[in-house]
Amino acid sequence: MGLGSFIKKQFIDILQWNEDSDGVLSWRFPMQDMEIQNGASLTVRESQLAVFVNEGQIADVFGPGTHKLTTQTLPVLTYLKNWDKLFESPFKSDVYFFSTRLQLGRKWGTQQPITVRDSDFGMVRLRAFGLYSYKLVDPKLFFAEISGTREEYTRDDLELQLRNLVVSSMTTALGGSGVPFLDMAGNQGLMAQKISEVLLPTFSKYGLALDNFAVENISLPEELQKAIDTRISMGMVGDMQKFTQYQTAQAIPLAAQNEGGLAGLGAGLAAGVGFGQVMADSMRGAINPQAQPGAAPPPAAPAVAADPLQAKLAQLKGLLDQGLITQADFDSAKAEVIKKLIG
Numbered sequence: 001m002g003l004g005s006f007i008k009k010q011f012i013d014i015l016q017w018n019e020d021s022d023g024v025l026s027w028r029f030p031m032q033d034m035e036i037q038n039g040a041s042l043t044v045r046e047s048q049l050a051v052f053v054n055e056g057q058i059a060d061v062f063g064p065g066t067h068k069l070t071t072q073t074l075p076v077l078t079y080l081k082n083w084d085k086l087f088e089s090p091f092k093s094d095v096y097f098f099s100t101r102l103q104l105g106r107k108w109g110t111q112q113p114i115t116v117r118d119s120d121f122g123m124v125r126l127r128a129f130g131l132y133s134y135k136l137v138d139p140k141l142f143f144a145e146i147s148g149t150r151e152e153y154t155r156d157d158l159e160l161q162l163r164n165l166v167v168s169s170m171t172t173a174l175g176g177s178g179v180p181f182l183d184m185a186g187n188q189g190l191m192a193q194k195i196s197e198v199l200l201p202t203f204s205k206y207g208l209a210l211d212n213f214a215v216e217n218i219s220l221p222e223e224l225q226k227a228i229d230t231r232i233s234m235g236m237v238g239d240m241q242k243f244t245q246y247q248t249a250q251a252i253p254l255a256a257q258n259e260g261g262l263a264g265l266g267a268g269l270a271a272g273v274g275f276g277q278v279m280a281d282s283m284r285g286a287i288n289p290q291a292q293p294g295a296a297p298p299p300a301a302p303a304v305a306a307d308p309l310q311a312k313l314a315q316l317k318g319l320l321d322q323g324l325i326t327q328a329d330f331d332s333a334k335a336e337v338i339k340k341l342i343g
Contacts, residue, residue: 002078004281012031012035012036012037012040013041014040014041014042014043015029015036015040015041015042015043015050015069015095015242016042016043016044016045017029017045017048017050017097019045019047019048019099021122022236023154023155023156024099024152024153024154024155025098025099025142025147025154025155025158026096026097026098026099026139026142026147026150026152026153026155027096027097027151027152027153028094028095028096028097028109028149028150029064029094029095029096029097030152031092031094031095035092036092036093036095038069038070039068039069039070040068040069040093041066041067041068041069042062042066042067042068043066043224044062044063044064044066044067044070044097044120045064046064046065047064047101048097048098048099048100049061049062049063049064049098049100049136050062050095050096050097050098051095051096051097051098051139051140051142051143052074052093052095052096053093053094053095053096053149054093054206054278056149058140058143058144058177058250059074059093060074061140063138067182070119074183078287085153086102091181092160094149095175096139096143096147098136098142098143099136099137100135100137101135102133102135102211103133103134103135103155104133105131105133106131106132106133106159106162107129107130107131108130108131108132108163108166108167108218109127109128109129109130109160109163110126110127110129110167110170111167112130113125113126113127114126114127114167114170114171114173114222115279117156117180118180119180120180120181120182121181123147123221124181125220125221126181126218126219126220127217127218127220127221128170128215128218128219129216129217130192130213130214130215130216130217131210131212131213131214131216132166132210132212132213133210133211133212133215134162134203134208134210134211135207135208135211136207136209137207137209138207138208140207141205141206141207142206142207142208143207145206145207146158146161146206146207165199165203166195166199168235169195169198169202170195170198172198173191173194173195173197173198174332181218181220185219188214188215188217188218189215191215191218192213192214192215195213195215196213206304212234225296244261283333309337309340312333312337313334313337316330316333316334316337317330
């Protein structure tokens with residue numbers, strides 16, 4: 001190479017990365033045809049690491065600080081190039097900067113339900129989502145396993161892979177936890193801890209450190225959630241006979257507001273009490289079919305007397321004794337019945 005060509009060549013005196021845009025994890029310093037001047041300055045900020053790569057092989061890693069690049073400060077690179085210690089020529093290598101800042105508030109979620117075995121419901125399909133945070137700690141592993149020789153590698157590029165790792169690890173953690181869904185949904189902190197334990201070695205394999213992992217929600221498919229809501233509602237009703245009596249008592253004041261309403265309520269109330277008993281036994285059988293398989297059938301509704309007007313008086317008296325109607329309601333209805341009896 002002639003002297004003129006040598007003078008025309010461009011040399012790099014300062015190497016640094018200003019991180020002009022957010023979300024970039026790896027950035028290659030633009031070399032083109034330039035060479036690094038022997039004695040050039042390398043500036044690595046607190047949230048960065050720098051890696052020298054020669055012919056595809058990692059030569060040196062530099063931490064935060066200002067470094068003067070000479071054959072003495074690049075011993076591995078010097079060995080790879082077979083330089084003599086007194087050789088004072090510029091050199092050319094690829095320089096990659098890596099961001100070690102904490103990546104906060106990264107979202108994860110299951111696009112498709114995860115099928116796991118549950119002790120309460122058998123096989124169930126779960127959905128889940130939450131947040132996690134991480135940072136890059138080993139640029140050698142990250143370069144070799146993830147970013148490679150790309151000019152720029154972003155957080156979004158990485159998280160396409162991380163989300164798959166999270167979901168895969170979550171399937172393993174949920175499937176092997178043995179925790180029922182109802183306990184799992186009520187203790188999401190415990191589930192997050194179990195999933196973190198599975199994820200930690202996976203992140204380390206790629207030069208990353210998992211800082212935090214949170215489960216914000218675990219849910220079931222809509223049809224199974226409706227079945228659970230029905231089961232909860234049945235449990236809240238409790239004694240169906242008392243529930244029917246309560247509903248009847250609530251309806252009586254409304255009937256009393258209409259002329260002849262209580263008188264017309266007579267036989268229907270008696271049958272309603274018997275129906276309530278039948279419904280109570282049926283619901284108990286549906287909720288717990290093993291309970292009392294040989295239980296006696298519910299008592300039949302009381303027989304109605306031959307004279308319907310006398311039967312109504314008896315039924316009204318029974319309602320008064322049970323506290324389902326007031327004395328004023330009873331007197332008003334009785335007067336209507338007696339009026340019909342005497343013509």
